[in-house]
Amino acid sequence: SDEKGYASLTPECNTMEGFEQAVAELKKRMDSALERARETFQQYQAQVKGEKAVSDFHNAEEIWQALEECSSLEEMRELFNELSVRKRQEVADFVLTQLNIFKGVASTFSQHYNEAEYLLE
Template identity: 90%
Template sequence: MRLVVRAYPSDEKGYTSLTPECDTMEGFEQAVTELKKRMDSALERARETFHQYQAQAKGEKTVSDFHNPEEIWQALEECSSLEEMRELFNGLSESKRQEVADFVLTQLNIFKGAASTFSQHYNEAEFLLE
């Protein structure tokens, strides 16, 4: 079993494999899970790039322009709404989201201000603000 898509260039039958040939259902599930992870990663990179282009078109800096969690948090803290904070935060790569969340949850007072809002809406399992 394997997952294929009709695409060009392709094999002689007109298909391109997205997964290797698998002899067991478990192997196929593992291959599909890995493919989903790669697709999610590509989507994250595209989301971050899209947000950067939008901000550049408006002449704004994006949180991606900052390199450490403290700088990113400062930009997030300036958001005027939870929705704006959610959009900026969720637009970061997963690794950046983890770094920022670790900074907020371990270094800041999560009982007041923007850190409180962040901690109430942070989904630790998916590394997203909800």
């Protein structure tokens, strides 16, 4: 805290480049906190409804099995895109390397997966 009672979110920076790096690190930490909060919130909502949230599953295969049960691409897209980036990467890696992407739900997934942003479109 400074003399006015303000807390600093970054270390003291002597250059604009140093400040930009500090802000980038702060953004990364905030994004990580947001993802953890999103997962916690989804788990809470599922618990209230008496369901198991897709984000409760720990491995990519379990998550994929839940996604396969979706009744539409839109439902799959919504559930998949709500996962953390790490879990989306793990599921995509599982689907694209372990499953036959030329038929069934895996084919639909592979056609709509945006590898650059780790999202289903």
